[in-house]
Amino acid sequence: xxxxxxxxxxxxxxxxxxxxxxxxxxxxxxxxxxxxxxxxxxxxxxxxxxxxxxxxxxxxxxxxxxxxxxxxxxxxxxxxxxxxxxxxxxxxxxxxxxxxxxxxxxxxxxxxxxxxxxxxxxxxxxxxxxxxxxxxxxxxxxxxxxxxxxxxxxxxxxxxxxxxxxxxxxxxxxxxxxxxxxxxxxxxxxxxxxxxxxxxxxxxxxxxxxxxxxxxxxxxxxxxxxxxxxxxxxxxxxxxxxxxxxxxxxxxxxxxxxxxxxxxxxxxxxxxxxxxxxxxxxxxxxxxxxxxxxxxxxxxxxxxxxxxxxxxxxxxxxxxxxxxxxxxxxxxxxxxxxxxxx
Amino acid sequence: xxxxxxxxxxxxxxxxxxxxxxxxxxxxxxxxxxxxxxxxxxxxxxxxxxxxxxxxxxxxxxxxxxxxxxxxxxxxxxxxxxxxxxxxxxxxxxxxxxxxxxxxxxxxxxxxxxxxxxxxxxxxxxxxxxxxxxxxxxxxxxxxxxxxxxxxxxxxxxxxxxxxxxxxxxxxxxxxxxxxxxxxxxxxxxxxxxxxxxxxxxxxxxxxxxxxxxxxxxxxxxxxxxxxxxxxxxxxxxxxxxxxxxxxxxxxxxxxxxxxxxxxxxxxxxxxxxxxxxxxxxxxxxxxxxxxxxxxxxxxxxxxxxxxxxxxxxxxxxxxxxxxxxxxxxxxxxxxxxxxxx
DNA sequence: TTGTACGCGTTATCAT
DNA sequence: ATGATAACGCGTACAA
Numbered sequence: 077x078x079x080x081x082x083x084x085x086x087x088x089x090x091x092x093x094x095x096x097x098x099x100x101x102x103x104x105x106x107x108x109x110x111x112x113x114x115x116x117x118x119x120x121x122x123x124x125x126x127x128x129x130x131x132x133x134x135x136x137x138x139x140x141x142x143x144x145x146x147x148x149x150x151x152x153x154x155x156x157x158x159x160x161x162x163x164x165x166x167x168x169x170x171x172x173x174x175x176x177x178x179x180x181x182x183x184x185x186x187x188x189x190x191x192x193x194x195x196x197x198x199x200x201x202x203x204x205x206x207x208x209x210x211x212x213x214x215x216x217x218x219x220x221x222x223x224x225x226x227x228x229x230x231x232x233x234x235x236x237x238x239x240x241x242x243x244x245x246x247x248x249x250x251x252x253x254x255x256x257x258x259x260x261x262x263x264x265x266x267x268x269x270x271x272x273x274x275x276x277x278x279x280x281x282x283x284x285x286x287x288x289x290x291x292x293x294x295x296x297x298x299x300x301x302x303x304x305x306x307x308x309x310x311x312x313x314x315x316x317x318x319x320x321x322x323x324x325x326x327x328x329x330x331x332x333x334x335x336x337x338x339x340x341x342x343x344x345x346x347x348x349x350x351x352x353x354x355x356x357x358x359x360x361x362x363x364x365x366x367x368x369x370x371x372x373x374x375x376x377x378x379x380x381x382x383x384x385x386x387x388x389x390x391x392x393x394x395x396x397x398x399x400x401x402x403x404x405x406x407x408x409x410x411x412x413x414x415x416x417x418x
Numbered sequence: 419x420x421x422x423x424x425x426x427x428x429x430x431x432x433x434x435x436x437x438x439x440x441x442x443x444x445x446x447x448x449x450x451x452x453x454x455x456x457x458x459x460x461x462x463x464x465x466x467x468x469x470x471x472x473x474x475x476x477x478x479x480x481x482x483x484x485x486x487x488x489x490x491x492x493x494x495x496x497x498x499x500x501x502x503x504x505x506x507x508x509x510x511x512x513x514x515x516x517x518x519x520x521x522x523x524x525x526x527x528x529x530x531x532x533x534x535x536x537x538x539x540x541x542x543x544x545x546x547x548x549x550x551x552x553x554x555x556x557x558x559x560x561x562x563x564x565x566x567x568x569x570x571x572x573x574x575x576x577x578x579x580x581x582x583x584x585x586x587x588x589x590x591x592x593x594x595x596x597x598x599x600x601x602x603x604x605x606x607x608x609x610x611x612x613x614x615x616x617x618x619x620x621x622x623x624x625x626x627x628x629x630x631x632x633x634x635x636x637x638x639x640x641x642x643x644x645x646x647x648x649x650x651x652x653x654x655x656x657x658x659x660x661x662x663x664x665x666x667x668x669x670x671x672x673x674x675x676x677x678x679x680x681x682x683x684x685x686x687x688x689x690x691x692x693x694x695x696x697x698x699x700x701x702x703x704x705x706x707x708x709x710x711x712x713x714x715x716x717x718x719x720x721x722x723x724x725x726x727x728x729x730x731x732x733x734x735x736x737x738x739x740x741x742x743x744x745x746x747x748x749x750x751x752x753x754x755x756x757x758x759x760x
Numbered sequence: 761t762t763g764t765a766c767g768c769g770t771t772a773t774c775a776t
Numbered sequence: 777a778t779g780a781t782a783a784c785g786c787g788t789a790c791a792a
């Protein structure tokens with residue numbers, strides 16, 4: 077077992093002082109070319125790797141940012157993470173990812189862990205409206221900037237990066253209405269920071285088309301009990317069917333909900349789009365492989381991650397506290413496919 | 419902006435020594451209950467959080483493990499990561515994830531970064547057979563254990579956690595043959611550490627059924643050029659069609675390949691399974707929402723992550739160097755659905 | 761029961 | 777051009 081070399085080891089072996097070695101490796105102008113070359117060669121040969129932990133302790137810069145999401149294996153999230161990762165490659169930041177699993181307490185724990193470990197900044201898609209406001213605020217106050225993404229419905233004063241939820245929902249709803257459907261079931265997640273704006277867009281569209289919002293055509297799923305989502309959708313559809321009040325269209329407010337719904341409809345042998353049209357927010361890469369190909373509101377997932385990351389780095393590097401925070405709403409794209417077109 | 423409190427601050431404020439404070443917070447028996455209470459209360463009130471960086475420098479333990487995968491947003495990978503995460507919650511480890519993007523040089527860079535930053539262990543799904551063998555070996559030699567998962571076709575001596583690729587492929591192939599298909603196109607990734615065993619299982623099954631392996635019915639996709647995979651599949655299918663040598667079944671060796679293939683077949687208006695049966699390795703959560711519902715070899719993704727993680731922790735905590743490494747092959751499950759059943 | 765002093769590996773300041 | 781030394785925050789052996 078070969079232990080890691082340190083500056084001290086090299087200094088001893090080369091009969092130099094630690095500081096000379098340190099300066100050589102960082103290519104300081106104070107050191108002669110010959111010495112630099114000798115040190116570098118020696119370091120290379122014995123594959124010296126600087127100890128970032130020590131450097132961090134000294135400089136106070138961790139060169140690490142924390143990311144808190146509800147679930148890494150969610151397709152939308154994993155694509156946003158991809159964007160964040162791309163940014164981090166350019167800016168030389170490491171990424172630590174923590175999951176909240178849509179549980180406020182786990183989210184608080186994640187924030188605590190990241191704070192202890194030391195991060196230069198935090199990207200977070202919060203569990204609910206204003207979840208852990210105090211903790212995030214305190215993190216900010218201690219000099220660690222925070223940027224919100226995706227679920228931006230939160231009172232924390234900072235940059236926020238999401239999409240124009242209301243407009244996107246409006247457009248998707250209108251697409252259903254224009255194809256002749258008026259009995260639209262709206263399925264969404266409970267209090268997940270985007271649901272409200274999407275519902276508003278949905279309602280506004282109904283109103284503009286003189287359709288009354290029917291509370292029977294509304295279902296809220298509890299994201300913190302992820303396994304129950306499927307059941308609650310099944311129950312709702314069965315109920316509507318049994319009461320002779322079946323819808324002819326479904327609006328899915330998240331990608332989990334939308335793809336689950338498609339599978340359920342297939343199992344219930346309900347024809348899409350003949351009997352029920354479906355449109356949804358979705359970011360799976362395979363909507364065209366779905367049954368049937370799914371009409372979707374596509375979010376610029378990678379871009380969300382990338383933009384949020386750059387905004388965070390901007391805050392990290394800011395010399396003076398920023399007061400002028402902005403909320404960035406990226407554009408979505410409506411892609412009609414077979415699930416909503418007869 | 420409120421700066422972070424340190425032990426020193428608390429000691430000063432409470433007129434105690436740093437070590438008394440330190441010992442109080444770690445609940446040392448040496449300190450009187452009253453002092454401990456006072457210190458803890460004060461720390462709580464001023465929300466003191468210990469500096470993990472300093473602790474790491476002192477103890478040499480980072481309580482962090484590194485994970486290197488080719489792409490976090492791949493469904494299979496993100497589910498494995500989920501398993502790793504679950505394990506880390508129990509064992510109180512932090513996770514740093516790096517992406518290799520199926521590029522040997524990026525993989526090497528990731529290893530370097532993790533080594534600098536300091537990790538207690540590494541989980542890796544390597545880019546190719548024996549990729550960065552030297553670096554991984556050297557990491558091991560410096561006392562950082564490494565565990566391979568998923569792509570375990572690598573000469574590094576260590577624990578490896580994957581699936582019984584050969585048997586799984588054999589069973590999937592046999593399923594196609596039993597449903598009457600003999601002209602089977604095998605689509606796989608080039609040199610990705612699982613492809614070989616899966617191909618072997620495939621070939622063995624053909625042989626056992628007295629079907630000759632036809633090189634025309636074999637396609638290798640370059641994973642490091644991910645965008646080109648779709649094109650190469652389309653080209654292959656068109657070629658087979660044009661030469662009047664179309665297959666009546668497709669075996670997809672990875673989930674990316676399989677779902678892409680389904681989408682392509684739909685666009686080419688080739689009926690599945692009437693004209694072409696499809697079976698594949700896949701771990702998307704929605705195979706039953708696919709078009710048509712996809713027959714799959716389901717891998718125990720989360721379990722792979724969990725087991726690999728626990729094996730790694732075992733190595734980290736091992737008092738003496740382990741010589742007796744094991745390769746764990748978890749069981750897969752074949753789920754026939756509409757894509758392969760007439 | 762509490763305090764003193766040192767070291768982890770690095771960077772930075774100040775001498776030589 | 778090179779070296780000595782302090783400091784980052786914590787844990788711990790040892791002293792009081």
